[in-house]
Amino acid sequence: MPGPAVPEFLAAARADYIADRVASGEDPAVAERIGEEQVAALFPDGLPGPGQHLYRVEEDGEPVGSLWIGRVSPEQPATWWVWDIAINEGDRGRGLGRATMLLAEREARSHGANELGLNVFGRNSVALHLYETLGYNTVAVRMSKKL
Numbered sequence: 001m002p003g004p005a006v007p008e009f010l011a012a013a014r015a016d017y018i019a020d021r022v023a024s025g026e027d028p029a030v031a032e033r034i035g036e037e038q039v040a041a042l043f044p045d046g047l048p049g050p051g052q053h054l055y056r057v058e059e060d061g062e063p064v065g066s067l068w069i070g071r072v073s074p075e076q077p078a079t080w081w082v083w084d085i086a087i088n089e090g091d092r093g094r095g096l097g098r099a100t101m102l103l104a105e106r107e108a109r110s111h112g113a114n115e116l117g118l119n120v121f122g123r124n125s126v127a128l129h130l131y132e133t134l135g136y137n138t139v140a141v142r143m144s145k146k147l
């Protein structure tokens with residue numbers, strides 16, 4: 001991803017992340033704090049920190065989405081995470097998400113990763129199906145009920 005595009009990406013990814021957490025039942029203030037902490041830890045000074053990689057997804061030279069992958073922590077250099085994947089709404093349904101996930105796997109592997117994880121919110125059934133068809137396994141389920 002070109003450097004000038006990083007601030008816009010970060011703002012959008014952070015806002016989407018917070019919105020997903022709130023839509024899943026989290027208190028907005030808590031979601032905001034967690035979003036801020038994550039960005040501060042992984043993007044010191046607003047730039048990707050060590051082991052963090054941003055990609056602009058393009059089709060025929062035009063941007064159609066973005067991908068953020070990186071190490072979970074310096075202590076676990078072979079364990080990587082898909083922190084964010086986004087395909088523009090009008091560009092969905094044509095295999096771009098699948099191709100982007102395969103790119104994520106290749107890139108993570110090329111940097112020494114032997115595991116790639118991700119989080120998907122339960123209400124995102126399209127993404128859940130995509131990840132399952134790519135061979136990702138559920139390792140935890142967090143459930144909640146409003147009282």
